[in-house]
Amino acid sequence: MTSLSVPLEAYLTVAASLFCIGVWGLINSRNAVRVLMSIELMLNGVNINLMAFSTYLDGAEIRGQVYAIFVITVAAAEAAVGLAILLSLYRNRDTVDMERFNLLRW
């Protein structure tokens, strides 16, 4: 039985900060690859939350860890498809600048 000396709020603070950094990067990045990296940061923030709740509030039935596995799976699929779309866009538009991916804009 491992004692938990770090308070739960510390983990939640780190997760919230990581998520907000990810949101900021998602909004402000010009490079499309960096946008995908920001999305990965946000997913990791969510995962830290899930794992912290799983350990602190649901230590016997670790359902949060199950959800974390699903989030990791979906993140891997998202990264693969997202980067394939990015490659395809780069081949067609010859740029990775988010400001110039405006084909569907009025």
Add this chain to the structure above:
Amino acid sequence: MPPLAELTQLIVFALLAAAVLVGAIGVVILPNIVYSAFLLGGVFLAVAGLYLLLNASFIAAAQVLIYVGAVNVLILFAIMLVNKKEAMAASPGVGVRRLLSSGVCAGLLWLLLRVTFTTAWATPGPSQVGEGAVIRLGEHFFSDYLLPFELASVLLLMAMIGAIVLARRDVLSTDIATGEAVDQGLIEKSRTPLLMENTPQ
């Protein structure tokens, strides 16, 4: 395994949290995207360390294998494939946009922290399973979470096929096995740029 001393846990947590936050800020603001990608790998490793601190050794291993081993390498490959030095044209109102988005993010952070610190969490919860976590995870996957587990495999298959179809360059002009010319119509179609009218040359 004896539990880590409390002070050690606190110090390790502080180091890992600092690594996560500094690395994440670096990922977002560093001008060179290759540095960003390597820092992202560091952030993933530090998050895996946090999972170890939370008694979740299986998820930590999965994090290292999937995020550092697969996703980060994939991102690096994408950077190498699209790595063109391009001077991004300055768009109007970038400063205002950054200011506004920083305000929004700070507000979101404030909201999340307020929720975190005003809620009375029911800690300590039930006793930890500790090293039996992997067994418990397997039980969950093959009993009450069986349907999502199977759906995840279908999702991965769909993502794999979709990524191959989207990223394939073009059709070979001759069949590798027979050496004969393959259907030319397919090649012409695959070489036509789709969005020509907006592409600056």
